[in-house]
Amino acid sequence: xxxxTFLRSRxxxxxxxxxxxxxxxxxxxxxxxxxxxxxxxxxxxxxxSTYIRRFDELRDTLRFYRVAGYRDDGQDPAGWFLAQxxxxxxxxxxxxxxxxxxxxxHSDTSTMKQWVEDNLRLVQDFGQRVRLYEGLGQ
Amino acid sequence: xxxxxIMMGTAFLLPIAAxxxxxxxxxxxxxxxxxxRLLRLSLAGPFGAGLSSLFFxxxxxxxxxxxxxxxxxxxxxxxxxxxxxxxxIFRNKTREVTACLPKSSSTAVSESLFPGRLINIVACAGIxxxxxxxxxxxxxxxxxxxxDAWAIWNLRARFLYRSGPFWTDSFSPELFxxxxxxxxxxxxxxASGWKFLGSETVLIPMLVAIVFFLAIGGLLFASLRCLTGxxxxxxxxxxxxxxxLFIRHAAFQEADVPVAFFFLATTALMATYDNDTTRHRGxxxxxxxxxxxxxxxxxxxxxxxLALATARVTLRAFQKKWQQLGREGLNLLxxxxxTLAVLVTFKIRLAPPSGFFSQLSWxxxxxxxxxxxxxxxxxxxxxxxxxxxxxxxxxxxxxxxxLVGFERSGFRQKRWLSGMIVxxxxxxxxxxxxxxxxxxxxxxxxTSLNRLLLxxxxxxxxxxxxxxxxxxxxxxxxG
Numbered sequence: 001x002x003x004x005t006f007l008r009s010r011x012x013x014x015x016x017x018x019x020x021x022x023x024x025x026x027x028x029x030x031x032x033x034x035x036x037x038x039x040x041x042x043x044x045x046x047x048x049s050t051y052i053r054r055f056d057e058l059r060d061t062l063r064f065y066r067v068a069g070y071r072d073d074g075q076d077p078a079g080w081f082l083a084q085x086x087x088x089x090x091x092x093x094x095x096x097x098x099x100x101x102x103x104x105x106h107s108d109t110s111t112m113k114q115w116v117e118d119n120l121r122l123v124q125d126f127g128q129r130v131r132l133y134e135g136l137g138q
Numbered sequence: 139x140x141x142x143x144i145m146m147g148t149a150f151l152l153p154i155a156a157x158x159x160x161x162x163x164x165x166x167x168x169x170x171x172x173x174x175r176l177l178r179l180s181l182a183g184p185f186g187a188g189l190s191s192l193f194f195x196x197x198x199x200x201x202x203x204x205x206x207x208x209x210x211x212x213x214x215x216x217x218x219x220x221x222x223x224x225x226x227i228f229r230n231k232t233r234e235v236t237a238c239l240p241k242s243s244s245t246a247v248s249e250s251l252f253p254g255r256l257i258n259i260v261a262c263a264g265i266x267x268x269x270x271x272x273x274x275x276x277x278x279x280x281x282x283x284x285x286d287a288w289a290i291w292n293l294r295a296r297f298l299y300r301s302g303p304f305w306t307d308s309f310s311p312e313l314f315x316x317x318x319x320x321x322x323x324x325x326x327x328x329a330s331g332w333k334f335l336g337s338e339t340v341l342i343p344m345l346v347a348i349v350f351f352l353a354i355g356g357l358l359f360a361s362l363r364c365l366t367g368x369x370x371x372x373x374x375x376x377x378x379x380x381x382x383l384f385i386r387h388a389a390f391q392e393a394d395v396p397v398a399f400f401f402l403a404t405t406a407l408m409a410t411y412d413n414d415t416t417r418h419r420g421x422x423x424x425x426x427x428x429x430x431x432x433x434x435x436x437x438x439x440x441x442x443x444l445a446l447a448t449a450r451v452t453l454r455a456f457q458k459k460w461q462q463l464g465r466e467g468l469n470l471l472x473x474x475x476x477t478l479a480v481l482v483t484f485k486i487r488l489a490p491p492s493g494f495f496s497q498l499s500w501x502x503x504x505x506x507x508x509x510x511x512x513x514x515x516x517x518x519x520x521x522x523x524x525x526x527x528x529x530x531x532x533x534x535x536x537x538x539x540x541l542v543g544f545e546r547s548g549f550r551q552k553r554w555l556s557g558m559i560v561x562x563x564x565x566x567x568x569x570x571x572x573x574x575x576x577x578x579x580x581x582x583x584x585t586s587l588n589r590l591l592l593x594x595x596x597x598x599x600x601x602x603x604x605x606x607x608x609x610x611x612x613x614x615x616x617g
Contacts, residue, residue, distance in 0.1 A: 013369060013607075014257050016538035020373055021261040023534050024380020028268045031382045033275040040278055043340060048282040066307060081289045081315065085282075088293055089301035093312045 052086035054128040058102065059087055061124065061132060067091045069101035069135050073110035080104075096120060097137045105129040142335055149334035150345060152216040153190040158182035159223035163230075166420030174364055180356035181424070183349045184399050188431040191326030192480055194298070194333070199483070204302030209333050258372040266355065269379035273351055276389035281340040283347075284390030286589075290316050291324045291393055292343055298322070298329035299338060309488050319489040321481055323435035324393045343391050351388045354399045354596055355379055361406035362600060365413055365553070367608035369542065374603040377535055378596055381528035387592055393436050394589045400432035401442055401564075402596040405557045408446070409604065412553035419469040426473020434477050437492070438593060443474075445563035449556050497576035506574045516572045519583045520565075527591055535602060548605030557601045564594055 043049070062068060070092040072079045083104050084092045092102060101120060105113045106129065120133035161178040190212070197208045282288045293316055297308030309318040324346070331342035358378055363371035378384060388395045404425050411421035429446055432439030447467075454463035506512055525532065548554055568590050575582045 013542040016541035017257060017261050017369065017373055017376070019541070020376050020380070020534055020538050021265055023531065024265045024376045025268060027380050027382045027528075027531070028265070028272045028385065031272040031276065031385050032268075033279045036275045036279045037271070040274075043278065043281045046280060046282070048280070048288060066304060067312075077315070084313070084316075085288050085293050085296070088296040089304060089307055091307055091310050091312050 048082065048085075051082050054126075054130050055083060055086040055104075058124075058126045058130055058132060062087055062090050062100070062102070065090050065098075065100055067093060067098050069096045069098040070094055070104070071096060071101055071112060071116050072104040072106070073112040074104075074106050079106070096133075096135050098135045099137055101133045101135045103129075103131040103133055105131075142337070145334045145336065146331070146341070146345070148213060149190075149331040149342075150186075150349070152186075152213065152220065154183050154186035154349075156216045156219045156223065157186035157189060159220060159227065161185070161424075163223055163226050164420060166414070166418035166424075174360065176356050177360035177364060180353045180360055181403060181428075183353040184396065184403070184431065185427065187327045187346065187349060187396075188323060188427075188434060188477070190330045191323050192434070192477060194326040194330040195322050195480060195484065198298070198305055199487075202303050203298070203305055203333075206336075212330075213334075255368065258368055262359075262372040262375055265376045265379055269355075269385060272385050273389050276386060277344055277347060277391075280390065281344060282391075283343060284387070284392055286393070287343070287391035290320060291391065292328065294318075294320075294322065294325035295328035295332070295343070296338070298325055299332045306488060309490055311490050314490075314493055317493065319485075319492045320393075320437060321434050321439075321484060321489075323431065324396055347388060347391045347395075350396045350399055354388075354395065354402060357399065357402055357406065358596055358600055361402075361410070362603055365406075365409060366604055366606055369608050370603040370606040373538065373542070373606065374599050377528075377531055377603075378599050381531050381595065383528060383588060383592055384595060387589065392589070394593050397432050397436040397439055398593045398596045400428050400435060400439065401593060402600055403428035404432065404442070404446060405560065405597045405600060408556055409553035409600075412551070412556060419465070422466055422469035423473035426470040426475075427477070428473075429470070430474035430477035430481070434481050436593075438590070441567045442560070442564060445560045445567065446470075448563055449559035452559060453552060453556055494571075494576065498574060502576070503574050507570075512573050512579060515579055516569060516583065519572075519587060520569060523587050523591055527588070528595065535599075539602065539606065543607040544605045545607055546605075554601060554604050557597065557604070561594060561598060561601060 039045075044053075066089070068087070068090050070080055070083060071094075072083070074080075080092065080094065083102060087102070096116070096119070100123065101116075103113075103116050103120075107113065108129075116133060120135065123132040123134055125131045158179060161182055165174070165178060193212055193215075194203070194208070197203060197211070201207065280287075283292055293313075294308055298305050301307055311318070328343045328346055331346070332338050335342065355375055355378065359371045359375045362374045384395070407421050407425035407428060411417065411425065414421060429439070429443050432442050450466055450470075451463065454460065454466070572579065572583060572587075
């Protein structure tokens with residue numbers, strides 16, 4: 001088949017479909033998470049589940065409070081947002097004014113940790129650097 | 139089957155079944171086609187989700203959402219609706235089953251072309267399966283969803299489900315970073331699912347993501363199959379599901395794919411209305427429902443509503459058909475009014491001022507509008523994002539359009555023009571949102587532009603393929 005016949009025929013339409021399909025298949029193969037497909041039922045092994053599991057015990061204690069303070073030593077607000085995601089419906093506000101304060105530390109030597117330990121009274125240590133303190137407003 | 143599986147099935151299937159039967163019963167006129175059954179089914183999932191979410195909000199507003207009463211009442215109401223609708227359809231069994239369009243001559247041509255049709259089916263099934271596998275693998279990898287999903291949508295669903303009588307704490311200004319002014323379409327449906335189940339599991343938002351993923355693919359395929367032909371439907375579906383960004387964000391459980399569904403649904407239903415020689419008002423009512431559910435899903439839906447109204451007024455003004463414009467407006471409003479009433483109630487009574495608009499004053503808007511450097515930053519970002527969108531899928535789409543060819547007469551038809559005006563207005567609207575944004579411009583562009591373009595991507599694919607020439611067809615179609 002010469003080029004002009006090809007261009008006039010319905011085969012060019014078929015070529016179009018094959019071309020889009022080839023690029024789509026190439027794109028999709030780059031998106032598939034093969035590792036996850038090998039363990040499809042394991043929904044707990046992911047970054048977010050692991051991070052918020054640290055708060056499970058605290059959440060039971062905190063559920064009687066509608067508002068709690070929040071202090072952490074991270075540079076990224078993600079720690080605060082994830083703590084809020086874990087503790088909803090308690091609203092976590094930045095600061096130490098509310099009657100209780102959630103402390104979520106990532107380091108044992110941070111300035112914020114030192115400040116919290118010097119100024120607030122510890123209510124309970126839940127392990128994994130998650131603690132509950134009495135707030136300044138108490 | 140365990141009790142929780144039955145309740146999960148009830149939470150999802152009852153509203154979807156009610157929406158599907160309502161669509162079966164009142165589907166607008168036209169001769170039969172197989173693909174419009176898929177069209178109804180694709181609309182039923184998200185419409186059912188919207189119905190359930192609206193019910194949740196209205197109930198929470200009127201009563202205490204913490205008890206089981208809401209679940210019991212919703213189950214009884216939907217179950218009765220399903221029975222009544224089923225009986226209505228059963229009694230009208232002899233009535234002609236209706237569809238969106240007469241079979242075009244080109245569709246008939248394509249069905250007689252054995253190699254082309256076979257390749258269509260194989261390519262479509264292959265890519266759709268691969269897309270589903272990619273999507274599911276990504277969904278399993280992030281069961282809590284992407285950043286926006288857990289920081290906004292699933293967080294709000296947790297508040298609605300866990301708070302009981304204090305559910306309005308979800309809109310506390312202290313949660314300013316989680317956009318508490320956003321409407322409750324998605325979180326309402328997720329919270330409703332947890333209510334039915336009686337416990338909180340990531341499976342519910344994952345199932346919601348699956349519903350929208352399947353629905354958007356089904357809707358694009360079915361609407362193009364109805365309005366244009368098989369080749370357009372196949373290529374449209376392949377172009378959409380072969381877009382990596384679409385797969386990732388659908389699996390991230392963000393509201394961008396649901397709102398993209400409602401944008402596409404409105405565009406497809408309006409195109410069907412423009413194509414229908416009987417001008418059945420049912421298409422307009424359905425489009426009204428779709429556009430209002432877009433506004434109930436994300437604030438961008440309100441911009442879409444405005445763009446749609448502007449497009450219709452512009453088209454009818456050119457034709458000087460004012461009476462028809464009034465009729466269209468009334469029927470669109472008929473479909474949209476119930477959801478818009480709920481949305482207005484939400485915005486007035488509960489939603490805190492939008493973080494975006496509350497930081498804008500007339501002076502700052504004017505200052506930014508006349509700041510040339512903002513255009514110098516925004517325009518290249520738009521150009522870059524649009525030209526590389528979808529792993530260069532756009533470039534390939536253009537090549538295939540040239541290969542397959544398109545119906546030139548289609549570019550003068552209202553069904554295409556109306557959608558293109560809406561698309562253009564949305565792009566202009568998004569562009570100027572960046573120009574006046576109170577956020578740091580580079581950060582705002584980097585974190586949201588691709589998602590905004592994704593919202594418009596399914597309707598763009600629909601409009602691109604709407605005028606595709608059917609493979610093997612040489613004559614112009616009418617429509």
